[in-house]
Amino acid sequence: MISKSQIKLITSLGQKKYRDKTGLFVAEGPKVILELLKAGFKLHMLFSSEVITEPSDNHYHISEADLKKISFLSTANTALAIFAIPAEVPLKESGWILVLDAVRDPGNLGTLIRLCDWFGIQQLVCSKDTTDCYNPKVVQATMGSISRVAVHYVALTSYLQNTTLPVIGACMEGTNAYQKTWSKEGILVLGNEANGISDPIMKLLQERVTIPQFGVKQETESLNVATAGAILLSEVRRSTEM
């Protein structure tokens, strides 16, 4: 059974202001939920139509019809959980860090978190106007990777002014990403879907890097931010680790 107040709480967590107020977020599907549990995320409540983990007082067995009511997905999964948003860990000045300047699409942010996890990038730094990583659609798109990547929201200008790491931005014109000598540590900046990297951040880049275009016509306007991120993170690791 699910109560009206529980439904109200879950629905409210679709909005950032209620996530901030309650310190809670929603995750859906056994796979994502089990990965968050395994990573030590604190479970607040679990609603499921089948048993996915050891029973406990805050687990509620509910019907598929009820799951449909509370799901944020177009096709509801067999489980939905509410977790506590973890306390922020300190941001370290080491390794490769991915920085996002106003990435807005939840699917893109989720894919980029999944990519960080794949390529062993443990820190993702976002401008304050980047989509919230605890948005249910982002959590879903990370496929559980959000449990292994620390996401920080910061005043980006000040952060980049104070870092000692080299700051490299993905732009339409710049050093050929395949010919660049990538260092062992650094910051890679990706910009907004429509406008790219904003002017104030552009001024703080030490280098601009670009993915070469191939073929006869070369009329493609740009790559999607998540695919550009995939290619550049791949280049960072290939050229420094292999």
Add this chain to the structure above:
Amino acid sequence: MISKSQIKLITSLGQKKYRDKTGLFVAEGPKVILELLKAGFKLHMLFSSEVITEPSDNHYHISEADLKKISFLSTANTALAIFAIPAEVPLKESGWILVLDAVRDPGNLGTLIRLCDWFGIQQLVCSKDTTDCYNPKVVQATMGSISRVAVHYVALTSYLQNTTLPVIGACMEGTNAYQKTWSKEGILVLGNEANGISDPIMKLLQERVTIPQFGVKQETESLNVATAGAILLSEVRRSTEM
């Protein structure tokens, strides 16, 4: 003004059976429409709330409210056009060809078409159960790239049995993509979002290739098909063209 029968036609083109029956498809937004016109696609009708190209008899000026009614997007654009699906061009046995085995998500297919365009891959071959490339959501996600990439739907087993090009598949286990010697021509196969490459196609691969995972934990289950495609197409071009 837009008539009831025009609205009915546009709505029907959201379904493949009506696209097949009429030989027409829908494209939205001035950018995509202008790229299709430039590429020589035959315009059937254009509906817009602002002038985007030279006036003609089959252009209809309509209100933003009417555009909202006919749009397939969550936020309607200022123009929607109906184009004729072009005649299929013969499939050539040369260069690099991307093959998709049952890719279902329209956003993934659109992103992969855009990637082909960026990396100068002119031929995309899809299994019959891959999403239709004239689905309005796919056309949108290509951002106009569909005008420059020839998409073929074929019986995949028979196609791969008869090709003379080397057939390489993206798998969870295989040759390290960064260490592989990529040939000048070949076929790269990507599989379904949930199940990867199907068994009958797996048997026809000459080689399996994999994108290495980095970091301490390496628990990411897999990469999204579009990001895996981005990284592998980038590797093909980097290692053979640079």
